[in-house]
Amino acid sequence: MTTQAEPRPVQPGTDTSGVPFRITDPGRVPSQRYVSPEFSRLEKEKLWPHVWQMACRLEEIPRPGDFTEYKIGDQSILVVRESEDSVKAYFNACRHRATALGVGSGTFHGGQIVCPYHGWRWNLDGSNSYVYAQRGFKPGCLDADFLKLRECQVGTLFGMVFINMDPAAPPLHEAMAGIAEALAPIGFERMRVRWWRHVVLPANWKIAQEAFMEAYHVMQAHPSLAMGMSDEDFDVDSFAGEFECFPGGHAHSLPLSEMKVPVQGMSAAEYFVQYNNALYFGTDAYATEREMFIQQGLLERDIEPEQFPAAFFQALYDYAAGAGIALPPPAQNTSGYGHIFPNITVLPAYGNSIIYRVRPNGDNPESCIFEVWAVQIPAEGDEPGQPELEGPIPVDDWPQILKEDFYNILAQQQGLRTQGSDELVLSESYEAMIVNNHRTIDEYLAR
Structure with a gap:
């Protein structure tokens, strides 16, 4: 499990030369992988029946x-x-x-x-x-x-x-080796569903998922999170972090060594509060009413701006202890932001998480079912009931940040269909999860 800022190579002994539109350069992805009926049929035959x-x-x-x-x-x-x-x-x-x-x-x-x-x-x-x-x-x-x-x-x-439909496939604990250990400190098993919604998007399942497998897009795509940052302000290397890629296509993001305020003239408190507010109003999942209540209480106290983030986390754990919320200790070796191959992405914070699952919608390579779970570690005695799937929810009715992502997915799929797009260019550092995902798909298709 070597820490690396680039995707791992194809598994030794795997010959992907017969895979159509295969990955030959980790910085380039053929557009046909997202629109070709032939490639979609191959995934249906060799990927989905054999993967967990x-x-x-x-x-x-x-x-x-x-x-x-x-x-x-x-x-x-x-x-x-x-x-x-x-x-x-x-x-x-x-x-x-x-x-x-x-x-x-x-x-x-x-x-x-x-x-x-x-x-x-x-x-x-x-x-x-x-x-x-x-x-x-x-x-x-x-x-x-x-x-x-x-x-x-x-x-x-x-x-x-x-x-897993394949009786010969390795058992789950082997297939999830690496990612299971990396994400264990987050406490996903303690979380329960607050809401569960879906949308049907006219886009390939991989395009839809890849929007959430990198943070490189944040400065442009999400104004409420970028807060007016310029290219000079935005330290993408620090913001995007470093990835750890595992065999099996899984990956996660390592924690940042220190918190940096990426907007000039903004204090740590101002940035932290505005970022939480954007996540609350823009997702209703990554940050919730619980965190807003704690944050508002701190804003009414005289706290040094540079000490505000630390004070927030101390207040969060104090509140959790009193309410019987089984928050795990802060993770030391992961941010929790991760990808579980082939089609799950998790983005946790504060004992909450957004979970995305994307899968093909029938045999159409340009249609997918995109599901979102908002989950949270509940207070003692506050177990919610069985979750019910809502939707499909029209794109315009989603929270703002998700809506921004969905519209970019639609625009990207449209661009893939033009004669001006024969391949996508990816960063092996900022978009390592995506490259790793494609290489693992090729390993399945080569079998």
Whole structure:
């Protein structure tokens, strides 16, 4: 796990020469990777069926029998709470005539998964419990192993349920090696959903995700965060930080060695307060009412401007201790800002986080489903209920910062279609997560 400001090389022994529009120069990405039906079909065949992907959060299936349906491409997976401590994932098809056994989310009552077509039933562990009028079937058709529901691999990490359709794929703990350890101090598993929304964007899933895999765009794209910084003011090397890239496509950002105020003439207190306000009003996730309450209390006290950030964090932990909020100690070796391959990005702060999941919308390479979770470590006794997906929310109805990102995604996808765009140019330092992601995709497509 070497710290580096550039993406890792392709895994030794991997021959990507047969991959169309492959990455040959880490600073250049062929535009066809975002618009080509051929490339999209290859991802559908060689990436999504073989990679670990987040199917749901544990809060979505809190009780035995609860289920939710996860769709990727033309595949439908039922994620089922088998018991308090066990989760199963099944291909959503009856073993009789392939009828879907569940749609959306709900509960299999009585611990029985019942086919709505002919009434065949399965226990929550996938074993068959009933075949209607079984005397009409040859004994060989009723073999117990044959009748079991077909399973995906399943595992849990950071309060999320991950599935892998490939029975030969390495287990989750191996696939997440590196990133699981790096992000462990953030306490994602303690967080619960405040809201969960989605939008359908006319853009490739990778383009949509890459908007959140670098901080290089902040000065131009987000005026409320840039606060009038000029190019001379904005120290992109300090602001963007340094990345650590892992095998498997995962990456995270290391913490800055010191906080710098990037706007001339602004005190540490002024910058810190305005930045928090921008995040609160612009995302309603990265900073929340809890932090605004603490911040407002400090503004009513006589605190030296340079000491204000430290005073805020002390007040945050004092408040958390009194309210029974299980904040973890400050992380020393990560900012928490990270990418979990292939399609999860996390941006935590203050015991909160934004979580993004982006996936293809059917077979159209220029359409994707973009989901946003706002999560937070709750106060003791303040556990929220099951989260419900809202939307699709029109782009104009999102908080300002997210809206700015979405409009840039749409503009980028439009530009990719022009004859003036045959490849994208990336910084191996500022956009290392993106380059690392593409190289890992090529490793899957080369198999």
